[in-house]
Amino acid sequence: MLLVAASIHWGHVLITGLGILVSLIATMHVLLHKKETRAAIGWIGLIWLSPILGAIVYVLLGINRIERKARALRRDRPSVHKLDPEGYTDALLIERLGQDRAHLATLARLGWAATGRRLLGGNRVRLLDGGDETYPAMIREIDRAERSITLLTYIFRNDEAGIPVAEALSRARDRGVEIRILIDGLGSVHEGAPIVEHLRSLGLTVALFIPTLRPDWMRYANLRNHRKVMIIDGHLGFTGGMNILDDFLSRPHEQRGVHARDTHFEICGPVVTTLQQSFADDWAFSTEEILDGELWFPRDHPCEGDTIARIIVDGPDLQDNPLSAVLFGALAVARNSVSIVTPYFIPDPPLSAALISAAQRGVDVEILVPQKNNHAVVQWAGIPLLEPLLEAGCRVLLLEPPFDHSKLMVVDDAWSFFGSANWDPRSLVLNFELNVECYDPDLAAEINRFLEDRRRHSCELTLDSLRRRSLPLKLRDNLARLFSPYL
Known part of the structure; x- marks a missing residue:
């Protein structure tokens, strides 16, 4: 009996010791990797109040494997880095903007600190409205290409929009143009209309960014390259929020019942070199081929403009969050007006606080979001976040159908922000x-001026109407909000 009791005693000691050791290791991981204090306290509490089980839950749910996987993949692949040419100084920027907008120079300095990229002048930027303007412009420039074309997109669909682009790329290849096409692994199979094999059958060089075999219902577990970039001969670029699919055309939706609006931008000038740098880095990451030299990075740019610009690239492989930093900085320096257009609006607490602070300082803050979203749960999750913004004086405009996928921001009628990020x-x-x-x-x-049309086709959301929603709707929306980090 004494031997049995002793063995039971030492068994308890071993289990207790193992529990303490596991909890200590998990706690050290939390302290080293969880920057948000409340999250760290919550995880440590769970780990110690539920020994072993709490640590298991933390390992399964608390560790951001998406970030860890992205950084590990980047470490194992070549990277392309080129120093930007000497950029604009504060004095030159203020000379361009005028003394009444001199405060934006502080935002420019923040952008440099967040990205390590200088502002580049001499660019020409043109807004393109929808697929009816964007895809013909792309095809026209593809047909003019003489040396090289690079294309990165999240979705490239085998449909009325994608096939003409593919055919134009094939014609360019037949002329001897060097072409590289990179499509996100998940986006390449979007809605069952893949175009990858068709592109390869045309003799085009195509790669996938992190290929995946997971089914569509696992989409939220994947790393996504959501960037949209096309560069022609290294000196003319397209970027914005638009994928290559016929949802953004005005014709086929009448038969399919699908139609959406979006914006894209045509850019010419030195900043296109940095767009090419970003593509080259993603291409090297995916294929280990290094794109370099005059073919991809010509020394001279044939056009000049008055726009001073800089690209902001972000991803889970970066330790910091440059996109959030720039958005927060833009809201902090705004003095007169902020206009935001986004299809998916679920700001984190710091960005919500910055919006509230701007409105309370007297800045005219307006947020334009779709009246009906193409992802219902995303819309539900964002609704509870609107109430404190409306209380602070922000205006929320609900854009009438069709669904608007645009991603735009304008501050003090001088600073503009556009691209792929929601x-x-x-x-x-x-x-x-x-x-x-x-x-x-x-x-x-x-x-x-473009946004004026959007405003005319919108209705304003009031605080009273938001508060008068039924209890079931409020419960639904707040339940959806709990899943917002994964939507």
């Missing part, structure tokens, strides 16, 4: 994204 955790934390910030009152005025 105002949600997936874009700002988990996706690989690319945006462009532009310092140019003329471009801001063009975007504002």
Whole structure:
């Protein structure tokens, strides 16, 4: 009996010791990797209040494997880095913007600190409205290409929009143009209309960014390259929020019942070199081929403009969050007006606080979101976050159908921001994204004129209507909000 009791005693000691050791290891991981204090305290509490089980839950749910996987993959692949040419100084920027907008120079300094990229002047930027403008412009420039074409997109579908682009790329290849096409692994099979094999059958060089065999219902577990970039001969680029699919055309939706709006931008000038740098880095990551030399990076740019610009690239492989930093900085320096257009609006607490602070300082803050989203759960999760913004004086405009996929921001009628990133955790934390910030009152005025049409086809959401929603709807929306980090 004594032997049995002793063995039981030592068994308890071993289990207790193992529990303490596991809890200590898990606690050290939390302290080293959880930067948010409340999250760290919550996980440590769970780990010690539920020994072993708490540590298992933390390992399964608390460790961001998406970030860890992205960084590990980047470490194992070649990277392309080129120093930007000497950029704009504060004095030159203020000279372009005027003394009444001199405060934006502080935002420019923040962008440099967040990205390590200088502002580049001499760019020309043109807004393109929808697929009816964007895809013909792309095809026209593909047909003019003489040396090289690079294309990165999240979705490239085998449909009325994708096939003409593919045929234009094939014609360019027949002329001897070097072409590289990179499509996100998940986006390549979007909605069952893959175009990858068709592109390869045309003799085009195509790669997938992190190929995946997971079915569509596992989409939220994947790393996504959400960037959209096309560069022609290294000096003319396209970027923005638009994938290559016929949802954005005005014709086929009448038969299919699908139609969406979006915006894209045509850019010419030195900043295109940095767009090419970003593509080359993603291409090297996916294929280990290094794109370099005059073919991809010509020394001279044939056009000049007045827009001062810089790209902001972000992704889970970066320790910091440059996109969030720039958004937060833009809200902090705004003095007069902020206009935001986004299809998915789930800002984190710091960005919500920045929006509230701007409105309370007297800045005219307006947020334009779709009246009906193409992802219902995303819309539900964002609704509870609107109430404190409306209380602070922000205006929320609900855009009438068709669904608007645009991603735009204008501050003080001089600073513009556009690209692939949405105002949600997936874009700002988990996706690989690319945006462009532009310092140019003329471009801001063009975007504002464009937004006037959006405003005319919208209705304003009031605080009273939000509060008068039924209890079941409030419960539904707040339940969806709990899943917002994964939407």
